[in-house]
Amino acid sequence: MEFIKPLRNYLRPYNCISFLQAIWFLSNHLEFGGGLPPYLANANPKGVKSNLALGFFLWELDTLAREVILHCEPRIGKHVTDWDQVAKALNLLKKAEEEGSTIDEHNVMSEMTRIAHRQFHWQQGVSHNDLILTRKIYRSAGMNDVVRTVYGLSAEQVALSGFAALATYIEHFAMTAGWCENVVPLLGFNPRPVIENLTVDLAMIRKSAHDVRSLNGDWAYAFNPLWLHPLIRLEDGRIICPLPGLLARRMTDGLYFDIAGHDVDVLSAHMGPAYQAYIGEAMDRANKGQFSVLPEQPYGSKKQPKDAVDFIVVDDTASLFVETKLLKMGRAAKEYLAPDASVTTQFARLAKAIGQVYATLSDALAGQYHHWKPNGKPVHPVLVTMDNWNLFTHTTHGDLNALVHAELDRRKIDRSIFTDHQYVVCSANEFEVGIQVMHQVGIQPVIEPLSKGEKVGWLFSGHLRQSFSKELLSVVPLFPEERRSLLSKRPA
Numbered sequence: 001m002e003f004i005k006p007l008r009n010y011l012r013p014y015n016c017i018s019f020l021q022a023i024w025f026l027s028n029h030l031e032f033g034g035g036l037p038p039y040l041a042n043a044n045p046k047g048v049k050s051n052l053a054l055g056f057f058l059w060e061l062d063t064l065a066r067e068v069i070l071h072c073e074p075r076i077g078k079h080v081t082d083w084d085q086v087a088k089a090l091n092l093l094k095k096a097e098e099e100g101s102t103i104d105e106h107n108v109m110s111e112m113t114r115i116a117h118r119q120f121h122w123q124q125g126v127s128h129n130d131l132i133l134t135r136k137i138y139r140s141a142g143m144n145d146v147v148r149t150v151y152g153l154s155a156e157q158v159a160l161s162g163f164a165a166l167a168t169y170i171e172h173f174a175m176t177a178g179w180c181e182n183v184v185p186l187l188g189f190n191p192r193p194v195i196e197n198l199t200v201d202l203a204m205i206r207k208s209a210h211d212v213r214s215l216n217g218d219w220a221y222a223f224n225p226l227w228l229h230p231l232i233r234l235e236d237g238r239i240i241c242p243l244p245g246l247l248a249r250r251m252t253d254g255l256y257f258d259i260a261g262h263d264v265d266v267l268s269a270h271m272g273p274a275y276q277a278y279i280g281e282a283m284d285r286a287n288k289g290q291f292s293v294l295p296e297q298p299y300g301s302k303k304q305p306k307d308a309v310d311f312i313v314v315d316d317t318a319s320l321f322v323e324t325k326l327l328k329m330g331r332a333a334k335e336y337l338a339p340d341a342s343v344t345t346q347f348a349r350l351a352k353a354i355g356q357v358y359a360t361l362s363d364a365l366a367g368q369y370h371h372w373k374p375n376g377k378p379v380h381p382v383l384v385t386m387d388n389w390n391l392f393t394h395t396t397h398g399d400l401n402a403l404v405h406a407e408l409d410r411r412k413i414d415r416s417i418f419t420d421h422q423y424v425v426c427s428a429n430e431f432e433v434g435i436q437v438m439h440q441v442g443i444q445p446v447i448e449p450l451s452k453g454e455k456v457g458w459l460f461s462g463h464l465r466q467s468f469s470k471e472l473l474s475v476v477p478l479f480p481e482e483r484r485s486l487l488s489k490r491p492a
């Protein structure tokens with residue numbers, strides 16, 4: 001705990017709201033191109049466009065906001081009046097990370113995975129694809145009913161509420177107590193149920209930050225309660241948003257946790273099928289005649305009916321066995337070093353899904369499918385998860401592969417299928433891009449390097465950037481009408 005003291009002691013004299021406002025300015029500048037006030041202008045004195053050149057990053061501001069909530073004065077205290085005051089806090093934060101680290105030669109690769117989960121989402125930002133995926137899944141018939149039960153609003157109204165709030169917070173640090181009523185003429189409904197769900201008072205979020213804090217090498221990766229409640233209600237009724245980027249992530253990726261906790265049957269009955277339908281529609285949009293896309297069909301006997309893999313994509317070079325799974329990664333796998341038991345539990349879920357793909361692939365290769373038969377060309381199993389698991393280190397893949405082998409043994413499947421048909425895991429966003437690249441050059445040229453040789457275990461997106469940079473220039477949004485609809489509803 002000693003490594004945290006210099007930062008904690010430095011923050012204590014400052015006013016919490018003043019420091020959070022400085023973080024708001026800086027995070028908006030990095031992520032949304034917002035301007036800096038004169039007192040923070042020295043954070044970027046030359047107006048450079050590259051965030052890497054500035055020496056501070058969004059994930060550091062994320063961690064600093066948590067520490068400010070924990071340690072700064074909630075009502076009194078001195079105000080931030082100069083960039084140097086924030087810069088010193090950021091330097092102390094970096095030093096605390098270094099001194100608190102427990103990295104050695106045995107866990108360095110696991111640490112790289114933790115770093116990826118902490119940094120990559122901030123580097124990549126929230127894209128229009130993220131917004132569109134969220135809207136299309138949650139407004140599907142069954143999911144829309146669930147959303148109405150949780151929020152009292154339709155899925156489209158929930159999305160528009162979040163989008164309106166984000167547009168406001170990109171421009172303003174605080175909204176007035178009457179903001180929800182003020183935007184009713186624009187939206188046509190009152191977004192208060194959504195805003196209230198995202199909001200907590202300062203004392204409560206401070207308690208939450210204290211309850212989940214870590215005082216060891218996991219400190220920098222510990223959960224920031226702003227991810228759950230990105231809005232903070234002040235005593236005067238105003239509601240602030242220290243990191244608008246967290247609001248954007250809460251209204252896309254984070255909606256899952258509101259819905260998943262509502263009913264145990266929601267995921268299997270509604271959300272899973274909606275996600276599967278979305279991936280199917282994305283493949284149809286990407287297909288300009290080079291593929292055959294075969295949807296899931298039943299097979300087996302009357303006594304033992306089975307469902308085929310979700311989709312089979314076939315071209316002249318190979319076949320893809322595409323299985324879609326929600327598979328959200330739990331906090332433990334992002335915060336703790338492997339082989340922590342909680343981390344292993346998370347990867348066991350992924351291994352089970354991969355085992356399921358291998359089980360149905362084994363049946364298909366044995367000729368049991370009615371709608372597809374082996375033709376001597378390569379067959380590649382691909383698991384498309386809603387979350388990005390960032391599976392790119394040899395340690396992670398070694399741990400995961402051991403779990404997959406155990407799953408194959410449990411299912412009594414010959415392990416040779418693993419060697420002959422190396423699985424690939426990618427996120428929905430990666431798949432939407434990858435399927436367009438495959439349409440240009442063929443399935444086999446894209447997938448073969450990931451199934452054999454030195455690129456086994458690479459991030460799918462990294463492989464595409466390195467080997468298909470020219471083809472990536474031709475990748476387009478698959479749902480342009482959704483994008484136009486979204487932009488047309490942005491509040492002025």
